[in-house]
Each structure stands twice: as C-alpha cells, then as structure tokens.
Amino acid sequence: MLPRNGLSRARWLLGVLFGLIVVNGASFSSSARAEDMLDAALIRCNPIVSFDKRLLMEQWAMPGHCTGQMRTRVTDQFLGFTCYQFASEVISCRPFIPRLDSRLFDTAKGFRCVDVTVMDGDGSIEINRLREWAAPPKQCDWDPDAGVLATEVDFEHSQVCVAAFCIDIDRLSAIGSTRLRHLITRALEELNLKAEAPGSIDIYHAHMGLP
Numbered sequence: 001m002l003p004r005n006g007l008s009r010a011r012w013l014l015g016v017l018f019g020l021i022v023v024n025g026a027s028f029s030s031s032a033r034a035e036d037m038l039d040a041a042l043i044r045c046n047p048i049v050s051f052d053k054r055l056l057m058e059q060w061a062m063p064g065h066c067t068g069q070m071r072t073r074v075t076d077q078f079l080g081f082t083c084y085q086f087a088s089e090v091i092s093c094r095p096f097i098p099r100l101d102s103r104l105f106d107t108a109k110g111f112r113c114v115d116v117t118v119m120d121g122d123g124s125i126e127i128n129r130l131r132e133w134a135a136p137p138k139q140c141d142w143d144p145d146a147g148v149l150a151t152e153v154d155f156e157h158s159q160v161c162v163a164a165f166c167i168d169i170d171r172l173s174a175i176g177s178t179r180l181r182h183l184i185t186r187a188l189e190e191l192n193l194k195a196e197a198p199g200s201i202d203i204y205h206a207h208m209g210l211p
Helices: 006-041 100-105 174-191
Strands: 055-061 071-076 082-085 090-093 112-121 122-132 153-154 159-162 167-168 204-210
Touching: 071 159, 082 167, 090 167, 112 174, 122 174, 153 174
Parallel strands: none
Antiparallel strands: 055 071, 071 082, 082 090, 112 122, 112 204, 122 153, 153 159, 159 167
16 A cells, blocks of 8 residues: 655655666576576587688587587678577677688689579579588588588578578678679679579579589
8 A cells, every 4th residue: 555645655656666676687687697607607519610611600508418509609701790699599690891811711712612593584594592612622412411501692681691690781891792792793603694683482403513
C-alpha cells in the first residue's frame, strides 16, 4: 500500500526505483561475469586455414569438446572482413582495411578453383553465386564436407561469405570492394561469362579450375 503523504509517497517511489536499478544492475553484472568465466574456460581448437593462407577459421570450445565448438571467428585477410559467432544465431561481422602485405593473398594471380551457379535467362547467362577457393593444381572437386574454406559471392543478396558467414558487399572498405570486383572480373573473364541480373533458380553449374 502506498503512503498517504505526498512527499513520503515520492520518496517511497524513488526508493523502489533505486532498488530496481540496483537489482537489475547486479543481475547484469552477474551475467557479464558468468560470460567472462565461460570465455576464460574455453580453449582454442585447431584452426582451419585455406590452402593459400588467405582465409582463417578459429574456434573455441570447452576442453575436450571441439566438435561442438561454442565460438567461431572467420577472417578474409585479402578482402578485409571478419565475422564472429557468439551463439548459434548471433553473428557479428565487421570490415577492416587490409594490410599492405595482404596483396600476397590475391588468388587471381595463381591457380584457383571457381564454381559458378548460373541460370539461363532470355538467351543470356545470369549468375547467382560464385565460389572461389585455393587448391593444388587440377584438384578442384568441391566437397562441402571436406572442411575447405572458400569465398562465396552471393549476387542475389549482394553479400560475400566465408563458410556461411556473410557481410554485405557495400560494408567492405574501398580497398576490399576494389579487390572483390577484381576477383569477380578475372574469374568471369576466364570462364568466358558475363555478370548480368542475378537469377533466383539454379539451372546448372559451370565448374572449372582456373590456371
């Protein structure tokens, strides 16, 4: 029951509000400490690195449970972006300006594999997705279960992805955007394809290892 006196009532309400702030603050602090304790208990599992060292996947899990990892981070050192997975459906991606020595990761200068998902549209080829990965010469059979890291360009949604971790292309830095256009252009030229309006239905796959 509220006190009858107006001043007492105001003081009482302020006391309740302050108590709620203290309780909520303590709850938040406790949750943050629990999260810090969980992160401190995690160990770094064996990282996965692409054949050309451009792509990196790092994972953390409780000791002895790397097959059921709890944290994942992927990085594309050439395009300049990284994505971090905090939970099963919580992923945060951010761009960064690639280092000067990252030019060594330009896969267009060496052997690479390209897998293009296209469709036939009004007499022209419309590209839906483009997957690129580094591999030993003439070993371009794609196996989704092999754990090979690849870069995928989703033309329909204007995203670039690594292992299902995607960032909007317009979020890349100016250097990253320029490099992505360079990779796409070189791949399509060597496949003798032209990028037009993206299609929504997969008709067939053009698969080739580029020299």
